[in-house]
Ligand code: VGL
């Protein structure tokens with residue numbers, strides 16, 4: 001059984017959004033077209049409370065894209081984005097969210113960020129997605145969405161470590177690419193056994 005995992009195709013990651021990823025909106029229609037080829041379609045949604053600890057605005061003297069040390073390790077600070085219930089947190093209006101079997105939200109705990117669809121950034125707190133996939137008999141995952149070097153990367157590496165067969169379809173992803181983070185993500189995904197298509 002094969003699932004398409006659509007990562008964070010939300011307004012704040014598209015042009016005009018608070019943490020816009022260049023070309024983020026270009027992938028929406030081709031992702032919709034791909035959905036019919038899978039047994040299951042799962043969407044992830046970055047879903048932060050106002051004042052989330054990953055926001056630079058929550059740290060005195062810090063600016064977006066600064067790095068801080070959190071109890072769970074290093075954390076990039078972001079502009080305020082994907083605040084629960086806002087238009088920025090909504091899926092891109094053209095994304096066929098109706099087709100989704102499951103929408104999994106992440107990043108809702110105030111003190112910890114969650115890039116991966118499987119674990120929060122402490123790498124131990126689960127989101128529950130693994131259990132959902134296993135109980136549905138899903139073994140093969142194709143990942144698309146935003147951003148290649150953060151949420152797609154962390155989700156793909158975690159899924160491969162958990163034993164799923166993982167393909168990242170790179171033409172249906174777009175990257176933030178902070179300080180060559182895209183190249184680092186690609187080599188990390190390859191090392192974890194992810195197929196980059
Ligand atoms: C993401 C940074 C912060 C992502 C989410 O979806 O890649 N990046 N929150």
Ligand code: ZN
Pocket residue numbers: 046047048054078081082107
């Ligand atoms: Zn976020």
